[in-house]
Amino acid sequence: MNTPFRKDDTATELQSERWVGKAAEGTIVAQFHIRYRRFLDPDGQLLPHPPALATDPETLRALYKGMVLARTFDLKAIALQRTGELRTYPSCQGQEAIAVGLASAMEEDDVLLPTYREQGAQIWRGVSLTELMLYWAGDERGSDFAVPRKDFPVSVPIASHTIQAAGVATAMKLRHEKRVAVCTIGDGATSEGDFYEAVNLAGVWKLPLVFVVSNNQWAISMPREAQTAAQTIAQKALAGGFSGEQVDGNDVIAVRVAVQEAIDKARAGGGPTLIEALTYRLSDHTTADDATRYRVAEEVSKQWANDPIARLRTYLGNQGWWTKTDEEALTRDNKARLETALAAFLAMPPQKATDMFDYLFADLPRALEAQRKSYEDAGND
DSSP states (O other): OOOSSOOOHHHHHHHHHHHTTOSOTTOOOOOOOOEEEOSBOTTSOBOSSOOGGGGOHHHHHHHHHHHHHHHHHHHHHHHHHHTTSSOSOOOOTTOHHHHHHHHHHSOTTSEEEOOTTOHHHHHHHTOOHHHHHHHHTTOGGGGSOSSOTTSOOOOOSSSHHHHHHHHHHHHHHHTTOOOOEEEEEEGGGGGSHHHHHHHHHHHHTTOSEEEEEEEOSEETTEEHHHHOOOSOSGGGGGGGTSEEEEEETTOHHHHHHHHHHHHHHHHTTOOOEEEEEEOOOOSOSSTTOOGGGTSOHHHHHHHGGGOHHHHHHHHHHHTTSOOHHHHHHHHHHHHHHHHHHHHHHHHSOOOOTTHHHHTTOSSOOHHHHHHHHHHHHTTOO
């Protein structure tokens, strides 16, 4: 395979020595460890040796507001799906700290390649609530973001966008841009072949790419222990020749700090990182799923003790940085934002049927030209 980047000479020499048998039998040729990070425990108590972010009330208040807005939207979206306004919808409940934490670490010119449970990240990046409603209603205009123009649309196929992320990061490197691609996936996606190909490319080409794995313990109905025997998902980065680490995905401080460090490293030319954020899927996989068929209610109930929003709210309150008045004002503001977004969504005129011809190909094939003309000749709008 031809690569646009030079291989590391030291690594090549070591490999050559082992290949010709210079290493003594029994020599340990590789060792690794996986770091785990948590700064805020489930009771909202700060652990020893916290980062500077833990003493930054303005940033923490912003992160809290972002997580609450994500959950508020999530609950409204589920209600809209139940009344037929939206189509199948995947709840992000319980995973807000991951989405908001990673998005808040990104620069405006970076590129997010999200899977389908990162509503909090998209909102933080500037995707409007109306655009999200459009997308989950099956209207592709919801992917035509007005603000983060270079962010990718939601990827529903599992892990296929990891290859696209490697491509985006390759373009950034070839253009000598100080930009980073951030690709989010679930734990189940790390068992797909596309993921391993992307990891291999990211490592060998030292790409400015950060993989954030939301390990919510369930790949639809398959538990994490049934779909990979790896002790951690973070260690899967090691096969690609770069570092991986675990964080408490319900601790937004830990997520933000870990992703920030990974992005800074990538931007400086240090290559990729994989971050495994440990959390739990509190909801059904989607509104088309019934999780009670494969997991017990007691298990889910226990996980509410790790709620990332309650955790940060407790910490802010204990520090005197968040009050009941603040919470009430935030609730009113979010309600107003949702009502405005919903009104715009419901007032949106439907797409034209000809859009399926006009926005699929740069040059429409002749067969489809004939179909389009036939449709119009029949007097359709």
